[in-house]
Amino acid sequence: MPEIKNTSRKIVKLMQGNEACTIGALAAGLDFYAGYPITPSTEIAEICAEELPKVGGRFIQMEDEIGSIAAIIGASLTGRKTMTATSGPGFSLMQELIGYAALCEIPIVIVNVMRVGPSTGMPTSTAQGDVMQARWGTHGDHPIIALAPGNVRECFDLTLRAFDLAEKYRVPVIVLTDEVIGHMREKVELPEPRSIHPLKRKAPSSRAGYKPYAADPEGGVPLMAPFGEGYRWHVTGLYHDESGFPTQKPAVADTLIRRLQKKVDLNVDDICEYASESLDDCEVAVVSFGSSAMSALSAVRRARTEGIKAGFLRLKTLWPFPEKVVASLGSHAKRVIVAEMNLGQVALEVERIIGTTSGGRSKVERLGKVNGELFHPEEVFNAIRGNT
Amino acid sequence: MPALDYFRKERLPHIWCPGCGHGAITGALVRAIEKLRIDKNKVVIVSGIGCSSRAVGYLDFDTLHTAHGRALAYATGIKLSRPELHVIVMTGDGDCTAIGGNHFIHAARRNIGITTIIMNNEIYGMTSGQYSPMTPKGMLGTTAPYGNLERPFDLCKLAIASGATYVARGTAYHVPLTIDIIEKALLNPGFSVVEAISGCPTYFGRKNKIGGAVEMLDWIKDSTINVKAAAVLPPEKVAGKVLIGELHSAPEAEYAALYMELIGRVQRRYDDYIGEVRECASNSD
Ligand SMILES: Cc1ncc(C[n+]2csc(CCOP(=O)(O)OP(=O)(O)O)c2C)c(N)n1
Numbered sequence: 001m002p003e004i005k006n007t008s009r010k011i012v013k014l015m016q017g018n019e020a021c022t023i024g025a026l027a028a029g030l031d032f033y034a035g036y037p038i039t040p041s042t043e044i045a046e047i048c049a050e051e052l053p054k055v056g057g058r059f060i061q062m063e064d065e066i067g068s069i070a071a072i073i074g075a076s077l078t079g080r081k082t083m084t085a086t087s088g089p090g091f092s093l094m095q096e097l098i099g100y101a102a103l104c105e106i107p108i109v110i111v112n113v114m115r116v117g118p119s120t121g122m123p124t125s126t127a128q129g130d131v132m133q134a135r136w137g138t139h140g141d142h143p144i145i146a147l148a149p150g151n152v153r154e155c156f157d158l159t160l161r162a163f164d165l166a167e168k169y170r171v172p173v174i175v176l177t178d179e180v181i182g183h184m185r186e187k188v189e190l191p192e193p194r195s196i197h198p199l200k201r202k203a204p205s206s207r208a209g210y211k212p213y214a215a216d217p218e219g220g221v222p223l224m225a226p227f228g229e230g231y232r233w234h235v236t237g238l239y240h241d242e243s244g245f246p247t248q249k250p251a252v253a254d255t256l257i258r259r260l261q262k263k264v265d266l267n268v269d270d271i272c273e274y275a276s277e278s279l280d281d282c283e284v285a286v287v288s289f290g291s292s293a294m295s296a297l298s299a300v301r302r303a304r305t306e307g308i309k310a311g312f313l314r315l316k317t318l319w320p321f322p323e324k325v326v327a328s329l330g331s332h333a334k335r336v337i338v339a340e341m342n343l344g345q346v347a348l349e350v351e352r353i354i355g356t357t358s359g360g361r362s363k364v365e366r367l368g369k370v371n372g373e374l375f376h377p378e379e380v381f382n383a384i385r386g387n388t
Numbered sequence: 389m390p391a392l393d394y395f396r397k398e399r400l401p402h403i404w405c406p407g408c409g410h411g412a413i414t415g416a417l418v419r420a421i422e423k424l425r426i427d428k429n430k431v432v433i434v435s436g437i438g439c440s441s442r443a444v445g446y447l448d449f450d451t452l453h454t455a456h457g458r459a460l461a462y463a464t465g466i467k468l469s470r471p472e473l474h475v476i477v478m479t480g481d482g483d484c485t486a487i488g489g490n491h492f493i494h495a496a497r498r499n500i501g502i503t504t505i506i507m508n509n510e511i512y513g514m515t516s517g518q519y520s521p522m523t524p525k526g527m528l529g530t531t532a533p534y535g536n537l538e539r540p541f542d543l544c545k546l547a548i549a550s551g552a553t554y555v556a557r558g559t560a561y562h563v564p565l566t567i568d569i570i571e572k573a574l575l576n577p578g579f580s581v582v583e584a585i586s587g588c589p590t591y592f593g594r595k596n597k598i599g600g601a602v603e604m605l606d607w608i609k610d611s612t613i614n615v616k617a618a619a620v621l622p623p624e625k626v627a628g629k630v631l632i633g634e635l636h637s638a639p640e641a642e643y644a645a646l647y648m649e650l651i652g653r654v655q656r657r658y659d660d661y662i663g664e665v666r667e668c669a670s671n672s673d
Pocket of ligand 1: 439480481483515
């Protein structure tokens with residue numbers, strides 16, 4: 001990790017996305033990391049191995065990615081802020097326990113630096129093919145939050161934010177970056193330390209009568225006691241009632257799963273973030289995220305200089321899907337191009353939303369790329385101009 | 389404190405079948421904790437999935453019922469995070485040696501301070517009687533209708549070879565012995581393994597025509613021999629019997645303690661960016 005001397009003056013550094021992610025996590029208060037090496041995420045583990053013991057935190061290299069996510073769930077239960085980082089194959093292995101964390105409401109952060117899949121694919125090449133897996137990779141209905149940084153500074157910001165969201169909603173949060181974002185170096189100005197206020201976990205006030213899963217059925221978030229402090233509570237991946245113990249009662253099961261989903265659904269406006277440019281009068285909108293959005297933005301700017309009314313929308317939150325802003329495109333853009341390094345995963349959502357809200361006025365076009373290379377701005381520009 | 393006070397009485401009765409050995413083994417664990425007068429609030433018990441893993445729901449500690457095979461990995465996170473806690477894993481033969489086998493050998497290799505109790509009923513009980521990696525060769529299971537062709541693990545040898553620093557075998561029949569070895573396992577600072585042979589009359593006993601609860605216990609009694617007794621008997625009297633008692637004790641530096649030492653060596657003053665952010669964060673609210 002670059003030595004970042006302090007402080008109180010501007011901190012400007014040349015750094016990689018993976019480094020910025022890790023510094024963001026450390027700024028959030030990360031104090032437990034477990035992981036298994038995989039390209040292109042490994043720098044995150046390496047920096048954590050070096051830095052965490054220096055701040056009294058813990059790093060462990062587990063025997064696989066299932067063990068890694070299990071270890072951070074265990075550590076989170078003792079009150080720590082925990083993270084793991086991985087890429088495609090490792091993310092696939094983690095799926096069962098992502099569901100565990102979602103059901104048991106255990107805050108964890110997972111960074112998935114996407115690479116080409118399926119299978120071992122092209123390990124050192126970039127892709128954005130895990131969007132749907134991030135949402136639906138584990139079995140059963142469950143809440144999830146996924147953030148997609150679009151540059152190196154945002155790796156810092158969104159990883160920091162991932163921890164806050166994980167704590168606030170007790171939902172696993174996935175930071176979906178990709179090989180280009182993870183390995184790209186940019187000059188980054190970090191925020192002033194005093195301006196950063198990471199969220200602290202709310203603890204229950206008394207041990208007596210502690211009901212670990214008591215919460216407003218309308219999306220309430222229960223208070224989480226740390227293990228080892230005398231609460232003596234029970235956590236299970238079986239459906240459970242307010243007491244935390246297993247139940248098979250249909251009414252309790254129904255309330256539980258709906259409450260979990262509502263934690264996210266009722267707070268979409270708090271969770272969703274995006275960046276945009278020239279949307280107000282655009283006739284062609286380009287929707288993108290992550291590294292693809294860099295090419296998309298430069299294509300949109302070029303189109304403007306050539307007199308084409310193009311607009312740009314970059315999603316920083318992928319799940320929950322930012323429906324409102326996407327729906328707003330349908331009111332004026334005749335064409336909505338979705339540029340992503342997969343065969344149309346975000347496009348599926350955009351088609352659904354535009355299809356139901358624009359009354360047929362706008363058409364969604366898929367611009368997918370799956371050869372391991374980043375978009376050239378020219379490719380997006382050609383799509384905007386309509387001669388792909 | 390009477391043993392029953394370590395149970396969540398309101399959660400009883402348990403789900404185990406009549407004659408199941410898991411209750412006797414859970415009782416042995418509680419009695420060992422009681423003998424050592426360990427503070428209830430400083431014990432975390434972690435389990436995987438299976439009949440055996442249901443034990444934790446009945447015990448009055450911080451308890452964590454995880455996913456199939458993963459108990460040791462969760463427990464590793466807890467122990468490394470809070471080395472001062474007693475972390476105990478209760479698992480089954482399938483949970484520990486099939487789907488969880490990799491976590492088992494690596495937890496042993498690290499010598500992380502976890503006491504692992506494997507309730508070995510030589511069958512997948514929860515899913516109703518399929519063969520496990522501990523089902524003896526030739527025995528029947530619902531997925532071994534012609535007799536099991538696979539060789540079982542010797543779990544204790546596996547533990548020793550993987551680096552566990554305390555290894556012993558007890559049974560649901562030899563309860564005082566089992567209490568005693570669990571006590572010793574809890575006292576070992578590193579990774580401890582207690583294989584506790586349990587009986588499953590419902591699936592293993594019935595399928596293999598061993599009989600009910602009593603016959604299962606007799607079967608356990610007749611197929612085992614104490615390691616101390618075995619040492620002075622002629623080999624032909626020991627052949628084919630499973631050794632019980634303390635099989636290995638070789639304490640070594642425990643992993644979480646080593647990590648704390650590492651922190652002691654490298655922890656630094658907060659004099660850079662991360663340090664300042666964390667300092668600001670801990671002062672603010
Ligand atoms: C990933 C996964 N695979 C399979 C199962 C189904 N399953 C539940 S318990 C179990 C076997 C448990 O056997 P064992 O560990 O020997 O414990 P016992 O029930 O005999 O005490 C299996 C295969 C599961 N819950 N999760």
